[in-house]
Amino acid sequence: MREKIVAANWKMNKDLTEGLQLVSDLVESLKGKKIACEVIMAPPFIHLSGAAERLKETDIVLAAQNIAKEENGAFTGEVSAQMIASTGAKCVIIGHSERRAYYGENGAVLHEKLLRAISEGLRPIFCVGEQLNEREAGKHFDVVSNQLTEAFNAIGADKIAQMIIAYEPVWAIGTGKTASPEIAEEMHAHIRSFLKERYGESVAQKMPILYGGSCNGSNAVSLFSQPNIDGGLIGGASLAVEKFMPIIEAWDQVHK
Numbered sequence: 001m002r003e004k005i006v007a008a009n010w011k012m013n014k015d016l017t018e019g020l021q022l023v024s025d026l027v028e029s030l031k032g033k034k035i036a037c038e039v040i041m042a043p044p045f046i047h048l049s050g051a052a053e054r055l056k057e058t059d060i061v062l063a064a065q066n067i068a069k070e071e072n073g074a075f076t077g078e079v080s081a082q083m084i085a086s087t088g089a090k091c092v093i094i095g096h097s098e099r100r101a102y103y104g105e106n107g108a109v110l111h112e113k114l115l116r117a118i119s120e121g122l123r124p125i126f127c128v129g130e131q132l133n134e135r136e137a138g139k140h141f142d143v144v145s146n147q148l149t150e151a152f153n154a155i156g157a158d159k160i161a162q163m164i165i166a167y168e169p170v171w172a173i174g175t176g177k178t179a180s181p182e183i184a185e186e187m188h189a190h191i192r193s194f195l196k197e198r199y200g201e202s203v204a205q206k207m208p209i210l211y212g213g214s215c216n217g218s219n220a221v222s223l224f225s226q227p228n229i230d231g232g233l234i235g236g237a238s239l240a241v242e243k244f245m246p247i248i249e250a251w252d253q254v255h256k
């Protein structure tokens, strides 16, 4: 059986006090509860070491939202994979559509970031997804295949097998317009068959593929019930524990 995951992407939200409060709220809410999925939390960089301290002795996995493609040195404002790993973070989001759109991160850059993460032992959560006009033009499957092809490039199947993929249709992010479970499932199945073709059946079957884009407590059960949807990457609804917990608990109602 594949891993089931609910991951929080806080994006650029929460100052130091608010962030540590949210970590504590989540730790308290999960205390003593038997939950049916893994929980990953990706706060801004400033929270990583404080959150790592608070998350000790919990099963919540810490992630960063970005890494530098360079190893170290004179790159003002950047944060290296090694620095992130030293905080205790285990994962890193790479290829989010906001990074692609606002910071010009293309396939070649993302490929370098993937290699850097892997070499530091950080597990990439690699994001793909089409824009609305690309879907309307019927190009969505090709767009996603190309994003995977460019960023994965010559990375071997053994490394690919360690990743998590997140499908986040750009038109669904922060818009309240969730992809229907059928539309999301269709793309997840496409991604899995891409993986099977390139990297073999066992990589394809093992890969957790998360859905992201206006996922919330009301739609999580129907999304997570789809055969190829292994959880969610949650933006807005991860910023308050009363909105995030129902998404984690959605897994209690999914039997597959």
Ligand code: 13P
Residues within 6 Å of the ligand: 009, 096, 168, 172, 173, 174, 175, 176, 212, 213, 214, 215, 233, 234, 235, 236, 237
């Ligand atoms: P929302 O859940 O706010 O739509 O954001 C999704 C996302 O981009 C997670 O990475």
